[in-house]
Every structure is written in C-alpha cells, then in structure tokens.
Amino acid sequence: MNAQALPSMPQLRPMTEADLEAVMRIELQAYPFPWTHTIFRDCLRAGYACWVLDRGSELVGYGVLSAAAGEAHVLNVCVAPHCQGEGLGRRLMRRLIDLARWHRAERIFLEVRPSNPHAVALYDTLGFNEIARRANYYPAAGGREDAIVMALELLPEDA
Helix, strand or coil: CCHHHCCCCCEEEECCHHHHHHHHHHHHHHCCCCCCHHHHHHHHHCCCEEEEEECCCCEEEEEEEEEECCEEEEEEEEECHHHCCCCHHHHHHHHHHHHHHHCCCCEEEEEECCCCHHHHHHHHHCCCEEEEEEEEEEEECCEEEEEEEEEEECCCCCC
C-alpha cells in the first residue's frame, strides 16, 4: 500500500458553530434517533467541551462533554460510519477523559445503549464500569430501550 492510500491522521480540535453542518451529516448517518442541530448549538453556547476529529477535507468524528461540580458527563461521541474501526472513538474518548481531568472532575458518567456492543466494549476497555440501568431511556424502533449507565473514577495523577 502506498502512502497516498493511507488516510491522514485526523487532528483533534474544538468544535465551532461552522462545524455543525458536517457534525449533523455524521449524526444523521450514524443514529436512527439523532440529536438536532439546535442541541449541538446549545452545547457550544453553554460552554460544554465540544471537540471534533478533522481530517482536513472532512470531519470524521466528534464528542461532547459537560463538566461541573466535580463530575463530567459524556453526552455524545460519534465517529462517521465509514471511519469506524480505526481507533478514532478511543482517541475521542481519551481526549474527553483528559478534559474531565482538566475540569477537576472526580468521575465521568455516560449512558450507552445495550444494543451498541462495540461502544460498551470500548468504554469497558477504557475503565468504565456499569453502575446502573435507566429503564426506557432511549427511543427505539417499536418503543424504548434501556440505557446502561457507566462511570469512570478519575484518581488523582499522584494516586
């Protein structure tokens, strides 16, 4: 394989409102019940940590983290379907974990669909543990789906 055939390594950078059209394209491709443009815009305006993976010619992923009062919540993490399996979700999650530490969060929470075993496995390998279930949390075809609530304890760097 020649060097031109290898995809370039995407750069992590803060999301801007100018990114929202590209973010929405990915969101609509990846999820049957996507967030809206307004939700992403409101997250940016609220000052949440919103980051994108940018390959220069296209955005290939994004993540949104809320942090306050010693806790952080991963609100959305997504990699474009055609780029999944390249380790980009792990890279995004590591960035969000670093941002949670920067905000002095003691733990990070997230919800994930049980029907998304790849995400559950990723979070597990990053040290997240299942702590609860939320009944009927997500919209789903033909009804609702529970959420697995996972948490990661962020120990001090010197612990």
